[in-house]
Amino acid sequence: MIEAAAGRLRGHVRETPILSSPFLDEIAGRRVLVKPECLQHTGSFKFRGAWSAISALGNEDRQRGVIAYSSGNHAQGVAYAAAQHGISSVIVMPSDAPQLKINNTRALGAEVVLYDRANESREEIGEALASERGLTLIRPYDEPQVIAGQGTVGLELARQAAEMDVNEADVLVCCGGGGLTSGIALALEGHAPGLRARPCEPKGFDDVKRSLATGCIQSNNATAGNICDAILTPQPGQITFPILNRLCGPGLSVTEDEAMRAMAQAFLRLKIVLEPGGAVSLASALYRADEIESDAVIVVASGGNADPEVFAKALGFLT
Amino acid sequence: MIEAAAGRLRGHVRETPILSSPFLDEIAGRRVLVKPECLQHTGSFKFRGAWSAISALGNEDRQRGVIAYSSGNHAQGVAYAAAQHGISSVIVMPSDAPQLKINNTRALGAEVVLYDRANESREEIGEALASERGLTLIRPYDEPQVIAGQGTVGLELARQAAEMDVNEADVLVCCGGGGLTSGIALALEGHAPGLRARPCEPKGFDDVKRSLATGCIQSNNATAGNICDAILTPQPGQITFPILNRLCGPGLSVTEDEAMRAMAQAFLRLKIVLEPGGAVSLASALYRADEIESDAVIVVASGGNADPEVFAKALGFLT
Numbered sequence: 001m002i003e004a005a006a007g008r009l010r011g012h013v014r015e016t017p018i019l020s021s022p023f024l025d026e027i028a029g030r031r032v033l034v035k036p037e038c039l040q041h042t043g044s045f046k047f048r049g050a051w052s053a054i055s056a057l058g059n060e061d062r063q064r065g066v067i068a069y070s071s072g073n074h075a076q077g078v079a080y081a082a083a084q085h086g087i088s089s090v091i092v093m094p095s096d097a098p099q100l101k102i103n104n105t106r107a108l109g110a111e112v113v114l115y116d117r118a119n120e121s122r123e124e125i126g127e128a129l130a131s132e133r134g135l136t137l138i139r140p141y142d143e144p145q146v147i148a149g150q151g152t153v154g155l156e157l158a159r160q161a162a163e164m165d166v167n168e169a170d171v172l173v174c175c176g177g178g179g180l181t182s183g184i185a186l187a188l189e190g191h192a193p194g195l196r197a198r199p200c201e202p203k204g205f206d207d208v209k210r211s212l213a214t215g216c217i218q219s220n221n222a223t224a225g226n227i228c229d230a231i232l233t234p235q236p237g238q239i240t241f242p243i244l245n246r247l248c249g250p251g252l253s254v255t256e257d258e259a260m261r262a263m264a265q266a267f268l269r270l271k272i273v274l275e276p277g278g279a280v281s282l283a284s285a286l287y288r289a290d291e292i293e294s295d296a297v298i299v300v301a302s303g304g305n306a307d308p309e310v311f312a313k314a315l316g317f318l319t
Numbered sequence: 320m321i322e323a324a325a326g327r328l329r330g331h332v333r334e335t336p337i338l339s340s341p342f343l344d345e346i347a348g349r350r351v352l353v354k355p356e357c358l359q360h361t362g363s364f365k366f367r368g369a370w371s372a373i374s375a376l377g378n379e380d381r382q383r384g385v386i387a388y389s390s391g392n393h394a395q396g397v398a399y400a401a402a403q404h405g406i407s408s409v410i411v412m413p414s415d416a417p418q419l420k421i422n423n424t425r426a427l428g429a430e431v432v433l434y435d436r437a438n439e440s441r442e443e444i445g446e447a448l449a450s451e452r453g454l455t456l457i458r459p460y461d462e463p464q465v466i467a468g469q470g471t472v473g474l475e476l477a478r479q480a481a482e483m484d485v486n487e488a489d490v491l492v493c494c495g496g497g498g499l500t501s502g503i504a505l506a507l508e509g510h511a512p513g514l515r516a517r518p519c520e521p522k523g524f525d526d527v528k529r530s531l532a533t534g535c536i537q538s539n540n541a542t543a544g545n546i547c548d549a550i551l552t553p554q555p556g557q558i559t560f561p562i563l564n565r566l567c568g569p570g571l572s573v574t575e576d577e578a579m580r581a582m583a584q585a586f587l588r589l590k591i592v593l594e595p596g597g598a599v600s601l602a603s604a605l606y607r608a609d610e611i612e613s614d615a616v617i618v619v620a621s622g623g624n625a626d627p628e629v630f631a632k633a634l635g636f637l638t
Contacts, residue, residue, distance in 0.1 A: 017336055019358060022399075023426065038590040039338060080341075100587075107342065267630070268419075271357040271623030273590040304590030308634040311586070315627040 001144060002151035002187050005052040009152055012084065013048050014040055016153075018160050021269035027286045031296040033166065034282065035157055036272045038304025042108070044230075044278065045153055045180055045302050046070075046077030046140075052149025053138045054081050062087055067135040069093070069115075069122035072101030073230050073303050074140040079110035090135060092126050096224065098307045117224055141179030142237035150180040153300060154187025154197075161192060161298060168194040169294045170249060172281040174302040175199030175208050176231035178240030184300065185247035195298065198249040200284040202228040202256065202277075207235050208244065209251025217241050227256045227310065230277030230303055252284040252291055259283045263314035266301065273311065278303035320463060321470035321506050324371040328471055331403065332367050333359055335472075337479050340588035346605045350615040352485065353601065354476055355591045357623025361427070363549075363597065364472055364499055364621050365389075365396030365459075371468025372457045373400050381406055386454040388412070388434075388441035391420030392549050392622050393459040398429035409454060411445050415543065417626045436543055460498030461556035469499040472619060473506025473516075480511060480617060487513040488613045489568060491600040493621040494518030494527050495550035497559030503619065504566035514617065517568040519603040521547040521575065521596075526554050527563065528570025536560050546575045546629065549596030549622055571603040571610055578602050582633035585620065595629065597622035 016039050024032045037045040054066060062085065068078040069092035082089035089110040093102055094117035106112050115125050130137040139146060157171065171188065173181040178199065185197040199208045205226055210218040219235040226232055236244060254262075259276040262283035266274045274282070281299045285292070306314075335358050343351045356364035373385060381404065387397040388411035401408035408429040412421055413436035425431050434444050449456040458465060476490065490507065492500040497518065504516040518527045524545055529537040538554040545551055555563060573581075578595040581602035585593045593601065600618045604611070625633075 014336060014338075017333060017358065019333075023423075036590075039336065043590050104342075264627075267592055267627070271355075271362050271592040273586055273592065308583075308586070308637045312631045312634050315631050318627045 001148040005148040006152045006155055008055040009051055015156055019270045023269045029289050032285050034299045034301055036301050038272055042076040042080045043305045044073040046073040048152055049146035049149035050077035050081035053145040054085050056145045061136050064134045066138050067130050068138045069126040070140055072097045075105045078138055079105050079108035083109040092122050100307050101305055141177030142239045147179050147183045151183030151187040154184035158192035166296045169296040169298050170292055171195050171197045171298045172200050172284050173197055173300045174231055174281045175201055176233040178236045178244050182240040182243035196249045199251045200280045201253045202226045203253045205232050206253040209253055211236050212251050228277035252288050254280050254283040258287045260314040261317045264317040273304040274301050275303050275306035320467040324467040325471045325474055327374040328370055334475055338589045342588045348608050351604050353618045353620055355620050357591055361395040361399045362624045363392040365392040367471050368465035368468035369396035369400035372464040373404050375464045380455050383453045385457050386449050387457045388445040389459055391416045394424045397457055398424050398427040402428040411441050419626050460496030461558045466498050466502045470502030470506040473503035477511035485615045488615040488617050489611050490514050490516045490617045491519050491603050492516055492619045493550055493600045494520055495552040497555045497563050501559040501562035508566055515568045518570045519599045520572045521545045522572045524551050525572040528572055530555050531570050547596035571607050573599050573602040577606045579633040580636045583636040592623040593620050594622050594625035
């Protein structure tokens with residue numbers, strides 16, 4: 001399915017390069033290779049899964065349009081992929097999502113429906129609207145075609161790492177519901193068995209790390225109250241968790257300040273823009289070096305839709 | 320020479336991707352393709368020319384080491400390329416260069432010699448040190464092997480544009496002494512005759528624009544006092560100008576505020592970090608649309624070594 005998705009994505013999705021800096025290697029104490037999915041269309045890897053899911057629909061279903069619920073990056077990915085397919089989209093977003101993400105989603109052609117993250121269920125709202133209007137719901141992670149699309153990051157990584165003679169490494173992946181991490185893990189299983197995916201999360205919202213440690217699904221106490229808004233999910237998915245549990249190494253978790261410091265290093269050394277939730281993997285490479293054993297580490301920097309105020313605050317860590 | 324340089328650079332220099340955003344297309348009123356050389360090693364295209372020049376030296380000359388004078392990006396490029404070749408480098412830098420660039424150059428292994436930009440000649444200092452110590456001087460732009468290295472940006476561009484079916488376009492290039500612009504113009508002449516290079520400069524420091532308009536070399540009144548420090552040169556080179564004059568379209572110039580606004584748009588829409596001098600090409604595409612005729616425009620965003628304070632100021636243009 002991942003290879004089929006890669007075929008449908010070809011020519012529509014950007015192949016992101018591999019970046020590096022001797023200054024980051026020095027902080028991490030090992031070679032650090034960064035795959036900047038912030039450079040993907042709409043600023044995050046989410047466009048891959050969205051394109052995969054929409055392009056896999058039958059023509060009749062596709063023409064009726066799609067719906068998604070998302071804290072922002074999945075929203076923009078689905079909105080733009082839908083617009084590029086010439087179909088309509090409805091996006092259900094939390095009312096406290098960064099204003100930039102709400103604005104972008106609207107500007108990309110979607111109808112945005114806001115909900116209260118604390119008191120309402122986005123799943124219920126999404127499913128109700130889907131059945132009312134005959135739209136296809138594109139789940140953010142617990143959806144095989146979405147996982148397959150995100151897995152194309154892993155296919156690219158496997159080839160790029162081999163070209164750089166990196167055959168053994170931990171692959172650190174920013175992890176919310178686990179769509180990206182499970183897709184990459186599956187791709188690596190087939191194409192680069194010496195590379196091992198490891199999920200990275202914010203401290204206090206490390207449901208995946210705890211789920212892997214215990215072998216069964218654990219939940220977070222909250223889904224708000226951390227600057228890494230893009231990856232705050234209640235628990236790993238029913239489809240993603242068994243994949244993560246079978247294939248991934250132990251999870252890693254970092255503080256909000258560490259995520260911000262990683263954003264500052266990405267600015268300074270790689271010249272890329274990361275959002276906090278997209279920087280937890282780089283933060284893990286830089287500030288959890290003692291929990292990593294491989295000579296090289298590959299960092300999937302998953303998104304760059306940072307509000308300017310948050311980014312300016314991260315820059316303050318440099319002075 | 321450009322193709323030979325590309326051969327020497329292979330595996331050592333990053334091929335930068337092509338980025339785009341529907342939001343930028345909307346501002347510019349046409350399709351905007353951006354080649355982010357800020358993602359190159361050391362944060363600018365200068366690494367290409369440095370690698371080209373050092374790798375072209377005979378073994379004996381190379382082992383004696385190299386020297387360069389630069390406001391910063393050429394410095395970092397030469398320092399890192401020298402270190403990667405296992406040889407020593409001396410860099411002559413203006414004492415008012417951004418501290419980040421001075422620090423980086425030292426950290427990359429070079430010996431840094433500071434000079435007073437207002438009262439001393441970097442050319443004289445550089446040539447004196449070179450003859451004293453037997454070092455090879457690597458000029459920042461008026462040097463055939465450096466131009467050939469920068470021209471590899473044009474080779475990549477020609478192929479990437481053809482893959483995207485863009486066969487006619489203006490190629491906007493940030494221009495100081497003209498090494499990058501002339502190298503790209505030569506590569507396009509051979510490989511993509513429908514693409515035309517056009518130099519972009521800060522207003523008040525538009526020596527190349529005026530030189531092209533009059534057909535003979537014109538000078539700037541000053542070489543300091545503008546935020547676009549990376550591209551403030553006294554006049555086009557003796558080698559670069561005849562190439563520019565033969566091959567380039569008319570020059571474009573933008574204000575400091577426009578360069579900063581382009582940095583903000585690059586942050587918001589492309590998730591890349593540009594410095595002011597590396598953003599004048601994007602600023603020209605966005606804010607000089609009436610001086611461009613082609614349906615598509617290609618922007619070479621040449622560098623990303625922005626001081627955090629300057630970048631934070633640019634972000635202020637978004638709010």
